[in-house]
Each structure stands twice: as C-alpha cells, then as structure tokens.
Amino acid sequence: MSTSTSPTAGAPAAPTRALNLSRTLATAGRVLRQLRHDPRTIALMLLVPCLMLFLLRYVFDGSPRTFDSIGASLLGIFPLITMFLVTSIATLRERTSGTLERLLAMPLGKGDVIAGYALAFGTLAIVQSALATGLALWFLDLDVTGSAWLLLLVALLDALLGTALGLFVSAFAASEFQAVQFMPAVIFPQLLLCGLFTPRDNMHPVLEAISDVLPMSYAVDGMNEVLRHTDMTATFVRDVLIVAGCALLVLGLGAATLRRRTA
Amino acid sequence: MMNYSSGPLHRPEPDPPAVRAQDLTVVRGSRAVLRNLGFTVPRGQITGLLGPSGCGKSTLMRSIVGTQAKVTGTLDVLGRPAGHPSLRARIGYVTQAPSVYDDLTVRQNLEYFAAILHPGRAAAGLRRESVTRAIADVDLTSHADALAGNLSGGQRSRVSLAVALLGTPELLVLDEPTVGLDPVLRRDLWQLFHDIAAERGTTLLVSSHVMDEAERCHRLLLMRAGELLADDTPDALRDRTGADTVEAAFLHLVDAAIAAGRTEETTS
Numbered sequence: 001m002s003t004s005t006s007p008t009a010g011a012p013a014a015p016t017r018a019l020n021l022s023r024t025l026a027t028a029g030r031v032l033r034q035l036r037h038d039p040r041t042i043a044l045m046l047l048v049p050c051l052m053l054f055l056l057r058y059v060f061d062g063s064p065r066t067f068d069s070i071g072a073s074l075l076g077i078f079p080l081i082t083m084f085l086v087t088s089i090a091t092l093r094e095r096t097s098g099t100l101e102r103l104l105a106m107p108l109g110k111g112d113v114i115a116g117y118a119l120a121f122g123t124l125a126i127v128q129s130a131l132a133t134g135l136a137l138w139f140l141d142l143d144v145t146g147s148a149w150l151l152l153l154v155a156l157l158d159a160l161l162g163t164a165l166g167l168f169v170s171a172f173a174a175s176e177f178q179a180v181q182f183m184p185a186v187i188f189p190q191l192l193l194c195g196l197f198t199p200r201d202n203m204h205p206v207l208e209a210i211s212d213v214l215p216m217s218y219a220v221d222g223m224n225e226v227l228r229h230t231d232m233t234a235t236f237v238r239d240v241l242i243v244a245g246c247a248l249l250v251l252g253l254g255a256a257t258l259r260r261r262t263a
Numbered sequence: 264m265m266n267y268s269s270g271p272l273h274r275p276e277p278d279p280p281a282v283r284a285q286d287l288t289v290v291r292g293s294r295a296v297l298r299n300l301g302f303t304v305p306r307g308q309i310t311g312l313l314g315p316s317g318c319g320k321s322t323l324m325r326s327i328v329g330t331q332a333k334v335t336g337t338l339d340v341l342g343r344p345a346g347h348p349s350l351r352a353r354i355g356y357v358t359q360a361p362s363v364y365d366d367l368t369v370r371q372n373l374e375y376f377a378a379i380l381h382p383g384r385a386a387a388g389l390r391r392e393s394v395t396r397a398i399a400d401v402d403l404t405s406h407a408d409a410l411a412g413n414l415s416g417g418q419r420s421r422v423s424l425a426v427a428l429l430g431t432p433e434l435l436v437l438d439e440p441t442v443g444l445d446p447v448l449r450r451d452l453w454q455l456f457h458d459i460a461a462e463r464g465t466t467l468l469v470s471s472h473v474m475d476e477a478e479r480c481h482r483l484l485l486m487r488a489g490e491l492l493a494d495d496t497p498d499a500l501r502d503r504t505g506a507d508t509v510e511a512a513f514l515h516l517v518d519a520a521i522a523a524g525r526t527e528e529t530t531s
Contacts, residue, residue, distance in 0.1 A: 018509065022382035028374040062463045098362030102426070106326050107351040108379045142344070261332040261346065263291055 012187075019111040027108075027116025031090070031240065032123065045086065045124060049078035049132045057140040068143045068227060071136055073196050075151060076223040077131060079125045079159035080216065081187055086122055087166030088179045090109055101256070110258045114251055118163050125159030126152075146226035150236070157243045164250035171257030197211045213253035215246035278341035281306045281434050281466035282327055286336035287392045289322050295489060296322045299336070302484055304468055306433075309460050311480030312470040313513070319489045320470040321359060324436050327468070328356045340450060341433055355427030357436040361419040362426075366411030367420050369403055372411055373429065373505035380430040382462045389405065397425040400455060424452075428459075437458070437469045441476065453479045485513055492516045 035042055049152035053071060060067040103113065133151050140150040144151065154220045169186055173179035175196070200211050211217045222239035229236070278483055282304035288299040296319045304310045308392055312320050325331035326338060329346025338345040363372045375446040377390040398407050406414060411422050426438055437456075440450045453476070459465045460481075469480065470503055477483055478497055485493040485500075495510050506512040 021385075023379055024379035026375060026382065030364070031369075033371055034364055034366045097365075098358045098360055098365060101330055101358065102356065102362045102377065104355070105330055105351060105356050106376070106379050111353075127418075140285055259332075261330055263332045 002064065017107055019115060022228045023108055023112040024115045024119065027112055028119035028123070029119060031120035033092075035120075035124070037204050041086070042058075042124075045082050046128050046131055048073075049082065049128060050135050053132055053136050053140060054076065064141070064143070067140075069224065071140070071142045072151070072194065072196070072223040072227045073220045074134060075129070075132055075159045076154050076219040077191065077194075077196070079129050079218070080162035080219065081158045081183070081236065083121050083125055083162030084129065084166040084169075084187060085180070085183055086124075087163045088170045088182060089166075089173045089176060091117065091170040092166050092176060096175075101246045103238055104258065104260045108248050110255045113258060114167060114255045117167060118160060118251060122160055123155065125156060125163075129155035129159065136158045136258060142207045142262070144227050145230050146228075146232075149234065150226045151223065154240065154243070156221060157240060157247060158216075159245055161219070161247040161250070164247045164254060168257065169256035171254070181222065187216075193217065196220060213245055218242040218246075278306055279339065280304060282339060282468070283339045284337065287323075287326065287338050288335045289319070289326055289331060290333045291322070297326070298489045300491050300508075302491060304484075305459060305462050305482065307465045308481040309456055309467045309479070310482045310484060312468060312476050312484045312486065313474065314472065314486035315511075316472050318486045320457045320472075321438055323486070324356070324438050324468065324470060327372075328354055328436055330356075343389060352414050352430060352491060353433045355430065355432035355435045357423050357427045357435075357437045357440055359442070360421035361416075363411045363419060363422045365419075366410065368408050368410055369398060369414075369425075370407045371424060373397055373425055377429050388416075393429050393431070397428045400459075401425045402451065417448055420444070421452075421472070430528065431463060431465075435465055435467045437467065438527060439470055439506065441471065441473070449476075474508070474513060477509040477513075483509065485516060487517055490520075491519060500502050 002058060010056040034181070038046070053074065056071060057067055057075065091100075094103075100113070104110070129152055133148060133155065137144065137148055137151075169178060170184045173182060193200070193207060193214055194216040200208055200217060203211065222236055222243065225233050225236040225239065280303040282302075284303070287293055287297060287300040293469050301321070312323065314320055315472055319451060322331060326334045327340055329350065331341075334345070339382055340347075342348055345349055364375075367375070372391065373394040377394050381390050383392075398404050401424050403421055403425065404416065406418060412420055414422065420440065420443075424437070427435060427437070441452055456467050456469065457479075462493065469476075471477070480497065482496055483493065484491060492513070493501070500509060500512045501507065504512040504513055504515040
C-alpha cells in the first residue's frame with residue numbers, strides 16, 4: 001500500500017558485544033517463558049526437594065541431631081542437583097534444535113547465552129531454596145545456630161554451581177540419554193565424598209585429598225558452618241568464595257564450549 | 264499489501280557481490296565435502312543452489328553464514344570475509360530443520376529473536392513493528408499466539424523463515440525452505456521471495472533438490488558431489504545443453520562430468 005520505507009528496513013542491528021545487558025535479560029526472560037509453558041517441570045523442581053526434606057525428617061525421627069546435620073547439607077545439595085539436571089537438558093535441547101546455531105549466527109555474545117541461562121535458573125533456584133529452607137527451619141524444626149540468610153546464600157551459590165556444571169556437561173552429551181547419565185557421573189562421586197555420609201577426615205587419605213578439590217565438599221562444609229556457628233566464620237567465608245569461584249570458572253568453561261563454527 | 268521499502272538500495276559505489284568464492288574447500292572429518300568451488304552471487308537477485316541431497320548444499324550455506332568449521336580458500340560475503348562479526352546482523356539464515364522454540368508461541372519466538380537483533384527499551388516500537396511484519400510476511404497472523412510445537416511441519420518452517428526476515432537482512436540464506444510444503448504454499452513462498460528481492464533489494468540464496476523450483480530463480484548454481492557443475496541463468500543453461508528443462512540440463516551436465524571423469528582415468 002504505502003511506498004514509504006518501513007523503519008525496520010534502514011535500522012542496522014546493534015553490534016555484537018561480549019555481554020549486553022538487554023540481550024542477557026531477553027535470554028533469561030525467554031528461558032523463563034519457556035518454563036512457564038511447562039508447569040509440571042516447575043512443580044517438580046520446587047516441590048521434590050521439600051518432599052525429600054519432609055521424608056528425611058521422619059526417617060530420622062528418633063535422632064533430631066542427625067537430621068540437623070544431614071538436612072542442612074541437603075539444603076545445599078538439592079539446588080545443585082536440580083539445577084544441574086534442568087540446565088544440562090535445556091542447553092542440550094538448545095544445541096540439538098538448531099536454535100543455538102541460529103543464535104550464534106546472530107549478533108549475540110556467548111556470555112549473553114550463559115549469563116541468560118544462569119540468571120533464569122538462578123531465579124528459580126532462589127524460589128526453590130527459599131521454599132526448602134523455610135520448610136526445614138519453621139516446620140521441620142531444623143536446628144540452625146546461624147542465620148537463615150546465610151543458608152540461603154550458600155544454597156543459591158550451589159544452584160549457580162549446578163547450572164554451571166550442567167551447561168558445561170551438555171557440550172559433551174549428544175543426546176538426552178547421555179545428558180541424564182552425566183548426573184551420576186558428575187554428581188554422585190561428589191555426593192559420596194562431600195562429607196554427607198561420614199566426616200571427610202575419616203576417609204582414606206587418597207579420597208580425602210580428592211574431596212579437597214571437589215566443589216560440593218565446600219558447599220556442604222559451608223552449610224555445616226552455619227549450622228554450628230552464630231556468626232560468619234573464616235571457614236564459612238572461604239567455603240563461599242570457593243563455591244562461587246568454581247561456579248564462575250565452570251561458567252567460563254561452559255562459554256568456551258559454545259562454538260560459532262562447528263564441523 | 265505490506266510495507267516494503269521502496270526499490271533496491273541505491274549506493275554511490277558499486278557494491279561488492281553478495282558472495283564471492285574462490286578455491287573454496289571444506290573438510291569434514293577426513294573427507295573434502297566441497298572441492299575448489301569458485302562462483303559469485305550477484306546482489307538483489309534470487310540464486311538457486313541445486314543438486315541432489317548430500318552434494319554439499321547445506322555445508323556451502325553454513326560456510327557462507329559462518330557456522331562451518333574448516334573452510335579454506337577465499338569466501339567473501341557482502342564484502343567481508345565469511346563469519347565476520349559485522350555480518351551477523353546483515354544475514355538471515357534458515358536451517359533445513361526449523362530452528363525455533365517449540366515451547367514458545369510464534370509471537371514469543373519472534374519477540375525473543377527481535378530482542379537479540381535490536382536490544383534495549385528504545386527499540387521496543389521497532390521490534391513490535393518488525394515482529395508483526397515478519398508474521399504477516401509468512402502468513403501466520405492467525406496463528407501468532409499458538410505454540411510453535413503445536414503447528415504443522417510447514418507452519419513451523421515458516422516461523423523459522425519469519426525469524427530470518429526480522430532484521431531486514433541484506434542476504435537471506437534459505438536451506439530447502441519449501442521442502443514438504445503443499446503446492447499452494449510453495450507458490451506463495453516463491454512469490455514472497457520475489458517480492459523481497461524486488462522490493463527490499465535483498466539477495467536470496469535458496470537451496471532445493473527439486474529441479475522445477477530452479478525455473479523460479481534468476482541464477483543457478485548446480486552442484487554434484489561437492490563440485491560446481493554450472494553457474495548460470497536458467498535460460499543460458501538450457502540453451503547451452505540444448506535441453507528443454509533445467510532438470511534435463513542438469514542430467515546432461517552430470518553425464519558429461521561422469522564421461523570426463525572416465526576419460527581422465529583412462530588417459531592417466
């Protein structure tokens with residue numbers, strides 16, 4: 001009808017930058033919008049950890065001290081595991097559906113993809129951790145000496161670590177089958193060695209040395225610090241920094257696995 | 264019907280061709296999938312890339328878009344080496360399998376990709392307009408709020424095409440955009456391609472393994488087994504081979520290539 005040039009025709013797209021806030025937020029919003037079309041996944045992510053804590057409380061009905069220690073550790077482990085699973089599958093789908101290739105052929109920075117995912121799942125992790133922590137503290141009588149906010153902080157960092165590991169591992173999985181199998185491969189050894197089942201200094205020296213370099217050990221250690229001390233101890237600060245550092249490191253590795261050119 | 268920009272782009276200097284390839288070779292694994300290709304794709308026209316499946320069409324398209332690894336030789340796109348960051352906003356690329364988010368609606372898909380091309384709050388109006396136009400271009404306005412995963416195969420590939428139309432790219436690379444579509448839709452899409460070329464001055468590179476689509480292109484690149492058999496207009500191809508259709512011309516060229524290969528073997 002009209003012969004006038006439409007405004008889109010002349011507008012050059014903004015150039016690619018390593019990290020662009022609007023593009024990162026758009027990506028995070030898109031990931032959350034995708035999840036909103038899948039309410040069952042959201043329900044599972046939020047409710048399963050609560051259910052497990054509830055179960056655990058009555059498994060250790062006779063020994064509330066054991067529940068305190070295991071419960072606090074699990075508050076850190078649950079977000080890590082769920083976020084690991086959800087992120088690895090979600091990114092794998094992005095890789096196999098061709099949308100990642102399309103995005104990387106567009107002016108989108110790799111950092112935007114990674115940060116967008118981390119932001120979206122981090123938000124979900126906050127809700128999940130808040131629910132689980134609230135339930136444990138107020139309904140299941142988890143006896144914590146320190147502040148509930150510190151518990152939440154560690155849980156959030158664990159969730160970020162899980163997101164980072166999931167992103168990284170998805171690069172090595174060719175199918176959803178493989179991605180799910182990475183869960184026992186990456187998470188279970190950490191679960192066994194993190195001090196949940198027995199204090200780490202009781203382990204064989206070789207295993208103790210291995211557990212010293214696994215990030216989950218520090219996640220659990222941090223939770224136990226909050227459990228036993230009223231204020232922030234030096235050990236707690238060290239644990240938090242190590243978990244955060246690991247998460248950032250693995251996120252960086254994850255960004256390196258996103259290739260614009262593939263064979 | 265729609266708000267197209269008026270006429271092809273007018274620039275003071277002659278533009279470099281949309282694509283210029285010289286000695287282009289691509290290796291996948293230990294096999295050379297493309298061998299020493301040399302051709303140019305002129306601007307503002309529809310160039311068809313034809314050949315049997317597996318002949319390297321998709322690899323060539325991925326090389327032009329800059330997503331293919333292990334590309335050697337010269338490959339300039341819109342005057343820059345292929346894969347140059349400044350090209351990402353100037354090329355629209357549609358892969359063979361529709362690459363859209365199945366768990367988002369058509370509009371949500373386009374809104375996200377538009378936000379990548381034109382980020383920021385200031386561009387919100389621009390985004391809304393280009394999303395609405397792209398949906399109208401591919402005739403999906405009545406399905407704008409349907410989940411992409413619930414659409415038919417042909418509709419999903421049109422959503423994928425709409426994404427590529429978003430930023431009004433200078434070069435559109437379409438990998439088998441009409442495969443699996445009914446005749447009416449195929450005709451409409453080809454009409455859209457011609458409108459885009461004529462009214463927006465866009466260069467289109469369209470691959471197909473259906474030879475009757477070749478007649479709808481301004482120029483043709485005929486490929487077979489990683490090599491270029493011909494780079495010409497449909498009319499010139501038919502004249503040169505004395506064939507009635509492009510399909511017959513293609514078969515003639517294939518036979519000639521095989522015969523040439525045999526004599527080479529016997530002489531060496």
